[in-house]
Each structure stands twice: as C-alpha cells, then as structure tokens.
Amino acid sequence: MERKRWYKDMVFYQIWPRSFKDGDGDGMGDLWGVYEKLDYLKSLGCDGIWFSPIYPSPGADCGYDIADYMDIAPEFGGMEAFRKVLEGVHERGMKLIMDLVVNHTSDEHEWFQKSRKRIEPYTDYYIWRPGKPGGKLPNNWDSNFEGKAWTWDEERGEYYLHLFAVKQPDLNMDNPLVREEVKKILRFWLDMGVDGFREDVITYISKKEGLPDDHLFPVYKGMPNYNHGPHIHEYLAEFKRDVFDHYDCFTLAEAPLVWPKQALKYIDEETGQLDMMIQFECQCADCLFTDWMPTKFSLPKMKKAFSDWQEKLEGRAWNMLYIENHDHPRIISRYGSEVFWKESGKMLAVMYLFQKGTPFLYQGQEIGMLNWRPADPDMYEDVQTRWQYANTELNKSPEDRLHRLWRCSRDNARTPVQWSDEENAGFTTGTPWFHVNPNYKTINVAQQEQDPDSILNFYRKAIALRKALPVVRYGTYTEHFKNDRNLYVYSRDGATQRLLVICSFADRPAGLKVPKSFDLSKAELVLRNVEGPAGQVLMPYEARVYLWNK
Ligand code: GLC
Numbered sequence: 001m002e003r004k005r006w007y008k009d010m011v012f013y014q015i016w017p018r019s020f021k022d023g024d025g026d027g028m029g030d031l032w033g034v035y036e037k038l039d040y041l042k043s044l045g046c047d048g049i050w051f052s053p054i055y056p057s058p059g060a061d062c063g064y065d066i067a068d069y070m071d072i073a074p075e076f077g078g079m080e081a082f083r084k085v086l087e088g089v090h091e092r093g094m095k096l097i098m099d100l101v102v103n104h105t106s107d108e109h110e111w112f113q114k115s116r117k118r119i120e121p122y123t124d125y126y127i128w129r130p131g132k133p134g135g136k137l138p139n140n141w142d143s144n145f146e147g148k149a150w151t152w153d154e155e156r157g158e159y160y161l162h163l164f165a166v167k168q169p170d171l172n173m174d175n176p177l178v179r180e181e182v183k184k185i186l187r188f189w190l191d192m193g194v195d196g197f198r199e200d201v202i203t204y205i206s207k208k209e210g211l212p213d214d215h216l217f218p219v220y221k222g223m224p225n226y227n228h229g230p231h232i233h234e235y236l237a238e239f240k241r242d243v244f245d246h247y248d249c250f251t252l253a254e255a256p257l258v259w260p261k262q263a264l265k266y267i268d269e270e271t272g273q274l275d276m277m278i279q280f281e282c283q284c285a286d287c288l289f290t291d292w293m294p295t296k297f298s299l300p301k302m303k304k305a306f307s308d309w310q311e312k313l314e315g316r317a318w319n320m321l322y323i324e325n326h327d328h329p330r331i332i333s334r335y336g337s338e339v340f341w342k343e344s345g346k347m348l349a350v351m352y353l354f355q356k357g358t359p360f361l362y363q364g365q366e367i368g369m370l371n372w373r374p375a376d377p378d379m380y381e382d383v384q385t386r387w388q389y390a391n392t393e394l395n396k397s398p399e400d401r402l403h404r405l406w407r408c409s410r411d412n413a414r415t416p417v418q419w420s421d422e423e424n425a426g427f428t429t430g431t432p433w434f435h436v437n438p439n440y441k442t443i444n445v446a447q448q449e450q451d452p453d454s455i456l457n458f459y460r461k462a463i464a465l466r467k468a469l470p471v472v473r474y475g476t477y478t479e480h481f482k483n484d485r486n487l488y489v490y491s492r493d494g495a496t497q498r499l500l501v502i503c504s505f506a507d508r509p510a511g512l513k514v515p516k517s518f519d520l521s522k523a524e525l526v527l528r529n530v531e532g533p534a535g536q537v538l539m540p541y542e543a544r545v546y547l548w549n550k
Contacts, residue, residue: 003269005250005275005318006095006248007048007095007196007250007275007276007358008318008358008473009047009467009473010047010048010095010358011044011045011046011047011048011358011359011360011361011463011466011467012046012047012048012049012050012097012358012359012360012361013041013044013046013048013049013050013360013361013362013363014049014050014052014325014326014360014361014362014363015034015049015050015051015052015363016029016052016062016326016362016363016413016414017029017030017031017034017051017052017054017063017076018062018063018414018433018434019363019414019415019416019417019427019433019434020033020034020037020363020416020417021033021034021036021037021417021419021427022427022428022429022430022432023035023036023077024077025428025429025430026075026428026430027428027430027431027432027433028075028076028428028433029076029416029417029427029428029433030075030076030077030081031054031072031076031077031081031082031084031085032077032081034049034085035081035084035085035088038085038088038089038092038094039092040445041094042092042094043460044361044366044456044459044460044463045459045460045463045464045467046094046361046463047093047094047095048094048095048096048097048195049089049094049095049096049097050097050098050099050198050252050360051096051097051098051099052064052099052326053066053099053101054072054073054076054082054098055067055068055069055071055072055073056068056071056072056073056074057073057106058106058108058167060106060165060166060167060168060383061145061164061165061167061168061383062381062382062414064099064101064164064168064200065104065105065106065107065108065165065167065168066101066105066106066109067105067106067108067109067110068109068110069185069188070184070185070188083192086192086193086194090193095195095196096194096195097194097195097196097197097198097250097252098189098194098196098197098198099197099198099200100182100185100186100197100198100199100200100202101200102171102173102182102185102199102200102202102205103163103164103170103171103200103201103202103204103205104162104163104164104168104169104170104171105168105169105171106167106168107166107167107168107169108167111125111126111181112125112126112169115128115156116153116155116156116160117155117156118156121177124172124175124177125171125172125175125177125178126160126161126169126170126171126172127160127161127169127170127171127172127207127211128153128156128158128159128160128161129150129158129159129160129161129211130158130159131150131152131158131159137150137159138150138159138161138211139211139212139213139214139222140213140214140221140222141161141163141211141213141214141221141222141225141226142219142220142221142222143162143163143164143165143166144163144164144220144384145164145165145168145383145384145387146164146165146166146383146384146387147387147391149161149162149163149222150162151166161207161211163201163204163222163226165383170204170207171205173205173206173231173235174206174207174231179235179238179239182239183239183242183243186239186243186244187243190243190247190249194249195248195249195250196249196250196251196252196275197249197251197252198252198254198278199251199252199253199254199274200254201254201255201256202236202253202254202255202274203227203228203229203232203253203254203255203256203258203266204226204227204229204256205229205232205235206226206229206230206231206232206234206235207225207226207229208225208226208229208230209230211225212225219289219293220289223257227256227257228258228262233265233266233273236266236273236274237273239273240273240274250275250276251274251275251276252274252275252276252277252278252320253266253267253274253276253277253278254277254278255277255278255279255280256280257280257289258277258279258280258281259279259281259308260279260308260309260312260313261312263277263279263309263313263317264312264313264316264317267313267317267318268316268317269316269317269318270316272317275318276317276318276319276320276357276358277317277320278320278322278325279305279309279320281305281308281309282302282305282306282309282322282323283328284301284305285297285298285299285301285302285305285335286298286334286335287408291327291328291329291408291410292384292388292408294404294407294408297334297335299484299485299486299488299505300482300483300484300485302335302488303479303482303488304482306352306355307477307479307482307490310355310356310357310477310479310490311477314356314476314477318357318358319355319356319357319358320357320358320360321352321353321355321357321358321359321360322352322359322360322361322362323335323348323351323352323365324361324362324365324413325360325362325413326362326410326413326414327410327413328410328412328413329371329407329408329409329410329412329413330364330365330369330370330371330412330413331345331348331365332344332345332348332368332370333370333371333407333412334371335348335505336348336505336541337507337540337541338370339507340507340540340541341368341370342368342453342454342455342529343529343530343539343540343541343542344541345368345455345458346455346458346462346529346541346543347503347504347505347529347541347542347543348503349455349458349459349462349543350462350501350503350527350529350543350545351488351501351503351543353462353463353466354462354466354472354490354492354499354501354545355477355490356472356473356475356476356477356492359463359466361459362413363417364413364417364418366455366456366459367418367443367444367445367448367454367455367456368443368455369415369417369418369437369443370437370439370443371406371407371412372406372411372412372415372435372437373406374435377389377398377401377402377405379435380405380409380411381411381414381434382409382410382411382414384410385405385409385410385411389401389405411434414434415434415435415436415437416428416432416434416436417445418436418437418439418440418443418444418445419444419445419446420440420444420445420446420447421440421441421442421444421446421447424436425437425440425444426444426445426446458529461527462527465526465527465545469497469499469526469547470494470495470496470497471492471493471494471496471497471498471499471547472492472499474494474495475492475493475494475497475498475499476492476493476494477490477491477492478490478491478492478493480513480515481513481515484513486504486505486506486510487502487503487504487505487506487510487513487538488501488502488503488505489501489502489503489513489515491515491518495550496549496550497547497548497549497550498518498547498548498550499545499546499547499548500514500515500518500523500544500545500546500548501543501544501545502514502538502542502543502544502545502546503542503543504538504539504540504541504542504543505541506538506540506541507540507541508540509537509538509539509540510537510538510542511536511537511538512535512536512537512538518546518548520546522548523546523547523548524546524547524548525544525545525546526545526546526547527543527544527545528542528543528544528545529541529542529543530542
C-alpha cells in the first residue's frame with residue numbers, strides 16, 4: 001500500500017543560487033533575490049524549493065565544496081536572509097530542502113585543515129594513504145572531475161582521496177565521529193525548520209575496504225569500488241533511525257549509475273532508508289553514462305529509462321521526476337529543437353509532468369532557456385568543463401572541442417536566469433559573476449508573463465492540470481508503441497479517470513497513433529501545445545493530453 005506523504009502532492013523548483021537573482025547588486029545571485037521571487041515561484045504552482053548549496057565555500061565547485069555546514073555564505077545574504085526566506089516559504093505553504101554534501105568537504109574546511117596536521121580527533125576524518133612503493137598512487141581510481149583521485153599533501157606527507165575536484169577531499173564515513181558530525185548538521189537545519197535534504201552523490205560515501213584497484217571500468221575507474229559501497233545501507237539507516245525518523249521531512253538521494261532494482265534497496269517504502277532518488281538513466285538518451293560522452297539522441301532509449309522507473313517502482317517506491325538540473329545541458333537544446341523552440345519546450349514539459357512521482361523544475365526551464373555558446377573556451381567557469389577541455393580529445397581541432405562544450409558543458413545550465421530584456425537580463429544591477437546568454441532579449445520571464453501562449457504560461461497550465469487530476473497522482477502507468485522513434489505515448493489509469501499522453505519528438509508532421517481501446521470520441525482534450533484542429537496528424541513537437549472520466 002502506497003504511503004501518503006506530503007511531498008507526493010508537490011511540485012519542486014531547484015534554485016542554483018549564484019545565477020537565480022541578485023538582490024543586493026553585487027553581481028551574484030543571493031537569498032534576497034530569492035525572497036523577491038517567492039510569489040513568482042508560487043505562481044508557477046511550485047510548492048517546494050531545493051537549494052543547491054548556499055553554505056560558506058571557496059567555490060571550487062560552485063558551492064559543492066563546503067567550508068562550513070552550519071552557516072549561510074555571506075555573499076548569499078548570511079543567516080539573516082536565510083531565515084527570512086524560510087519564513088516566507090512557510091508562510092506561503094511551501095517547503096524548503098537543502099543540499100547535503102557529505103561525501104566530501106572543501107579542503108578549506110576546518111576538519112581538513114586539522115586532519116592534515118593530525119590534530120585529534122580529526123586525523124582520520126578523511127581518507128589518507130601513504131602511496132605505493134616507487135612513488136605510485138595508492139590505487140588506480142580516477143576522480144570524476146580532475147584526473148586521478150589522489151593528491152599529495154606536503155603538510156601531512158600522505159595522499160588524500162578526492163572523487164571530485166582536488167579541492168574536494170572525501171570524508172571517511174567509516175569513522176563513527178564523521179557520522180556523528182553528519183547527524184549534527186542534519187539536526188541543525190531540521191531544528192531550524194528545513195523540510196528535508198537532497199543528498200549529493202550519497203551512494204559514494206562507503207568505499208570498499210582496502211580501496212582496491214579497479215580492473216572493470218575503462219573510465220571513471222574506481223566507481224565499482226565506491227558506488228553503492230559495502231556499508232552504504234547501514235550508514236543511511238543510521239541517519240534515518242537517529243535523525244530523520246524524528247522529523248516530518250523527506251530525503252532525496254542523488255545516485256549516479258543506478259537502476260530501479262538497486263534503487264529499491266534505498267527507497268522501497270517498507271524497507272528503504274531514503275524517500276526518493278535522482279537517477280541518471282533518464283539523462284543518458286544522448287550520451288553514454290555522462291553528458292561528456294555524447295551519442296545521437298535516441299527517443300526509444302529515453303522512453304525506456306522513464307518507463308522502467310515508472311513500472312518497477314509502482315506500488316513500492318516513489319519517483320522523482322526531472323529533465324533538467326545544474327549538471328546537464330538545457331533540455332530543448334538536447335532533446336527538442338531550437339527552431340521549434342516553443343513547441344518542443346512545451347512538449348517536453350508534458351512528457352514528464354504527467355508521469356507518476358514528484359516533479360522538479362530547474363530554474364529557467366519554465367521559460368525554455370537554451371544552451372550557451374560562447375566564442376572562447378576561457379569563458380567557461382565549471383571545474384569539470386575546464387579540465388575536460390584542457391585534457392581530453394587534444395587530437396581534435398579547437399573548434400570541435402569548443403563545439404563539444406556547447407553541447408555538453410554543465411555551464412549551459414548555469415548562465416543567469418533571464419528575467420527581462422533589460423541590461424544583464426534583469427538578473428543584477430551590478431556586474432554579473434557569469435556570462436548572460438545573449439538570447440535574453442527574446443527569451444525572458446517578463447516577455448513571457450505578457451504572452452498567454454508562452455512556455456511559462458504553459459508550465460502554469462500543465463502544473464495546475466496535473467494537480468487537478470487525481471489520476472496523475474495515483475494512476476498506474478503504461479507505455480504504448482515502445483519502438484516508435486518519433487512518438488512517446490503513455491497512459492495513466494486511475495479509479496475514476498484515464499489519461500492518454502501523446503508527445504511527438506519529430507520536427508515534421510507525424511501520424512497520430514492511438515492505442516486500441518482508447519476511444520478519442522469519448523475523451524476530452526485537456527491540454528495541447530499547438531493551435532488548429534486536433535486531427536489525425538500531429539504537428540512538429542505536438543503534445544496532447546486526453547482525459548476520460550470513467
Ligand atoms: C553532484 C552535484 C554536482 C557536484 C558533484 C560533486 O553530482 O550535483 O554539481 O559537482 O556532486 O559534489
């Protein structure tokens with residue numbers, strides 16, 4: 001029996017704070033800016049906010065390198081601004097979740113500073129190793145961002161492990177003191193009134209004993225020895241038992257490389273330790289494993305990913321639904337069409353918003369923001385992008401390598417939100433910390449507020465419809481025409497309603513396909529993204545939602 005939990009009725013909005021809205025004119029997005037926009041978020045139909053990290057940080061990975069877990073960075077407005085936002089969120093009946101990044105800290109965190117000096121009790125807070133004879137690294141693991149996963153520390157005279165950037169040393173979660181620190185952090189924010197956590201790469205926190213070499217993976221070497229590691233469920237159960245079970249909150253786990261069967265070990269409603277999971281399978285329809293290894297977009301692959309999760313979690317666990325976030329390029333540029341910008345932007349919204357689960361929108365998605373194409377690779381900011389540009393595919397021309405960034409870089413999603421056609425897209429009155437996508441003159445919130453036919457207003461309509469139809473919340477999911485390369489068709493079946501969702505990914509007209517036993521003459525067409533008679537032919541990127549009341 002499915003559990004009733006408040007987050008299941010909600011739609012969340014992810015804020016990547018540096019680029020959302022600057023409230024104090026210093027060029028960097030902040031919590032004052034968020035406060036100004038709370039009514040805007042509410043007007044979208046969003047009931048919850050997930051904040052990417054807003055803690056003090058040197059910013060080596062834009063905040064995912066935390067130097068103090070129990071404070072808010074001064075550039076974001078400090079604790080004063082945070083309390084105001086939290087209050088404003090709750091006054092509006094909304095919820096707020098924080099990003100919990102405890103696989104690693106910043107190397108500027110006090111714990112690391114003490115650990116490298118072997119000051120107790122911090123000596124074993126991180127994963128230190130002496131290196132192998134002959135000056136060799138402790139093992140053959142790669143970091144996810146910058147070359148090998150080990151860096152020599154002069155002061156300590158040992159190597160430390162970092163699965164991400166050099167400035168992001170991994171915590172030693174096998175140390176019970178570290179787990180107690182995590183619990184302190186959780187209680188600190190929950191006691192303040194925060195409603196839950198998104199847990200950053202949480203499946204990485206338990207490393208295989210002895211940190212053995214990896215002979216399996218050709219890239220991201222080491223991953224089989226730390227993803228879903230030996231004590232992962234034990235540690236997560238400990239956090240649940242000692243902290244989460246005592247609060248009315250939820251947890252959302254980020255899990256690279258996970259499939260539904262394995263996901264259930266984490267999020268099964270009866271036996272799991274967490275509530276929802278951010279899976280990457282739905283991001284792999286145009287790449288192998290990560291955006292950085294691009295392939296041709298395959299709709300069947302994407303459908304299979306979404307359907308698999310819908311089918312295998314049914315009745316046992318709850319899906320988190322997303323198509324964009326701060327780690328991936330913009331969805332219209334990836335799976336839709338910049339030529340059919342409006343149509344494909346709306347179609348992609350329909351494609352995922354009527355599935356079962358809790359949807360998340362990423363800032364700018366609701367106005368159809370697109371990938372960013374700077375002329376110069378030096379304009380990129382992201383640590384992963386910069387490393388990959390400087391170190392991979394060096395045999396290709398500079399132009400090819402730059403084009404790859406246009407397609408793959410995480411910075412595509414990190415340009416400031418385009419609020420208006422005023423200077424700096426209305427994001428700041430100062431000098432923006434990062435480049436604004438030059439298309440802001442035509443793609444911006446102010447313009448779309450005025451246009452009843454805009455992508456923005458379509459999101460509002462689609463979210464309102466989603467919330468008004470119990471079948472979207474409770475119904476089962478069935479995919480149709482699985483092998484079709486142009487259409488994504490699925491239905492939802494509930495006690496009193498039935499829904500049919502038809503999305504065309506073709507950039508030319510396509511024949512309408514309706515599964516047998518769905519009599520369109522008895523249905524109401526409740527949502528559509530194009531004008532004109534809704535006949536037997538679908539327009540490019542057309543989406544339709546039909547409803548039957550039983
Ligand atoms: C997660 C975050 C990403 C970050 C990485 C390291 O994947 O989403 O932005 O760079 O973890 O913390």
